[in-house]
Amino acid sequence: MKSGVRLTVKYFAALSLAIMFAAGTFGQAAIAKNYSAQKKLSQHEIKVLIASARTPEDHERIAQYYDEQSQYYLEQARAYAERIAAYERTPYLNSCSMCVTSSNSLEAAVGSLKIGKRRADEQADEMHRLAILYKQMAKNANPLTASLGL
Numbered sequence: 001m002k003s004g005v006r007l008t009v010k011y012f013a014a015l016s017l018a019i020m021f022a023a024g025t026f027g028q029a030a031i032a033k034n035y036s037a038q039k040k041l042s043q044h045e046i047k048v049l050i051a052s053a054r055t056p057e058d059h060e061r062i063a064q065y066y067d068e069q070s071q072y073y074l075e076q077a078r079a080y081a082e083r084i085a086a087y088e089r090t091p092y093l094n095s096c097s098m099c100v101t102s103s104n105s106l107e108a109a110v111g112s113l114k115i116g117k118r119r120a121d122e123q124a125d126e127m128h129r130l131a132i133l134y135k136q137m138a139k140n141a142n143p144l145t146a147s148l149g150l
Contacts (some may be wrong), residue, residue: 058140073124080117
């Protein structure tokens with residue numbers, strides 16, 4: 001009877017893990033869909049704009065692009081944080097000895113999510129710094145020299 005209980009606990013842990021992964025995947029897809037609907041400049045367009053930016057308006061558009069990118073990465077970091085919190089609330093994390101394989105799987109999943117969150121936070125910070133830089137460039141840009149092509 002004890003082996004039946006162990007199998008039930010393992011199946012329940014595996015099912016919980018699968019449900020959490022599925023929920024996280026759907027959440028990430030929703031963020032990406034929401035972001036792509038709001039995105040105004042493509043990668044190619046931003047590269048061209050950066051190479052040719054001369055007016056304050058050009059620099060403001062670039063700053064806006066980087067602000068949008070920063071928001072996107074912040075949303076990703078929030079999603080990672082929610083998933084990490086959900087895993088850490090799982091009773092099988094740091095649990096009994098009969099759940100060792102499930103517990104190890106959950107710990108690995110949490111570790112992977114923490115890496116993803118850290119990367120998203122770093123990307124958000126970098127995009128925010130670039131937005132500030134281009135906002136400053138917009139303030140310092142001289143519209144007269146831009147109109148003369150200097």
